[in-house]
Amino acid sequence: MIELTHVSKTYAGKEVxxxxxxxxxxxxxxxxxxxxxxxxxxxxTLKMICGxxxxxxxxxxxxxxxxxxxxxxAKRQFAYVPDDPDRFLRLTGIEYLTFxxxxxxxxxxKRAPFIEDYAKRFEIYDALSSRISDYSHGMRQxxxxxxxxxxxxxxxxLDEPMLGLDPKGAYELKEMMxxxxxxxxxxxxxxxxxxxxxxxxxxxxxxxxxxxxxxxTLEELKxxxxxxxxxxxxxxxxxxx
Numbered sequence: 462m463i464e465l466t467h468v469s470k471t472y473a474g475k476e477v478x479x480x481x482x483x484x485x486x487x488x489x490x491x492x493x494x495x496x497x498x499x500x501x502x503x504x505x506t507l508k509m510i511c512g513x514x515x516x517x518x519x520x521x522x523x524x525x526x527x528x529x530x531x532x533x534x535a536k537r538q539f540a541y542v543p544d545d546p547d548r549f550l551r552l553t554g555i556e557y558l559t560f561x562x563x564x565x566x567x568x569x570x571k572r573a574p575f576i577e578d579y580a581k582r583f584e585i586y587d588a589l590s591s592r593i594s595d596y597s598h599g600m601r602q603x604x605x606x607x608x609x610x611x612x613x614x615x616x617x618x619l620d621e622p623m624l625g626l627d628p629k630g631a632y633e634l635k636e637m638m639x640x641x642x643x644x645x646x647x648x649x650x651x652x653x654x655x656x657x658x659x660x661x662x663x664x665x666x667x668x669x670x671x672x673x674x675x676x677x678t679l680e681e682l683k684x685x686x687x688x689x690x691x692x693x694x695x696x697x698x699x700x701x702x
Contacts (some may be wrong), residue, residue: 462647463487463510463616468519470505479505481671483519485526487649490617492642495651498699502671503651504544507620510649511541523616529601539567539616540609546601546626554580554589554604556597558611572611573648579607582633597627606634617641618652623657635661655691669699 463486470480480502486570487493497503508514510521512528512535526535541690549557556574562572580586583603585596593601610617617638623631638648638661652658658665658679665682667675675682675698679691686694 462522462524463505463618463649464520464522466520466522468506468509468516468521470502470509470514470517474680478671480509480668483668483671483673485521485673486668487616487647487678488664489647490642490645492638492648492650492661493666494658494662494666495649495666495668496653496655496658496695497668501670501699504620504645505671506668507618507649507651509542510618511539512536523544537612538614539618540608540612540614542602542606542617542619542622544621546598546605546625548605550655551592551595553592554585557593557604558589558608561608562611567612573615575611576607579610579637582637583607585628599627600631602626602629610637615646617646617648617650619648621652621654622650623654659691667695667698674698 465483465485468480468483470477480549483506495503495506505514509516510523510528512532516529523535523537526538528535552560558576559573576589577586577650580589585600585603588596588600593604596604604624606622622634626634638650642648662679664678665675666673682694683691686697
């Protein structure tokens with residue numbers, strides 16, 4: 462579970478808050494979608510949740526651990542997949558996964574079957590001996606997803622995770638997200654692809670200009686806007702803001 466309470470963030474030299482008094486709960490057992498137009502504050506919020514950006518006001522807790530005062534334990538609770546997979550390019554796929562497993566203290570008897578199972582699902586198992594620099598964008602995304610998940614944390618935080626994935630890879634990642642939530646864990650992901658959100662989400666949070674516009678289930682959102690597509694609802698809400 463992720464709990465944000467009256468969270469705000471202002472960047473140096475800026476008068477307007479990037480995130481303004483955001484209170485929001487990402488519940489266990491659900492896939493939660495996080496939506497907003499460019500510049501809405503999504504990436505800032507995700508980076509604060511992960512401890513990359515500091516919190517100016519308010520608190521963020523992950524499974525009860527405050528990201529500011531108990532950062533190390535809070536960071537053990539989650540996996541974070543950023544939207545840019547172009548890192549650790551000189552390592553081979555298996556070197557990167559081994560490195561991530563070592564960082565998180567994942568024992569050999571757990572990491573080996575995890576790597577084989579998930580790399581085969583993503584169809585990159587045979588490419589793990591090659592350097593990441595030789596991978597396509599989608600393959601880089603896949604290996605970074607595996608690196609983030611290798612310690613099997615209860616909370617997944619994914620920033621535009623489908624970006625660059627082929628249809629089979631996108632399908633497998635969606636299935637992984639569903640399986641993870643079905644085990645009572647929480648999945649938080651941001652995306653601009655509302656069709657994906659409609660297929661996956663149990664709950665959604667919509668923000669614009671740092672303000673929360675809606676938090677609840679997709680059913681509640683659609684009930685408040687009968688006869689309107691999710692795309693139309695999103696455009697109308699963010700345009701009004």
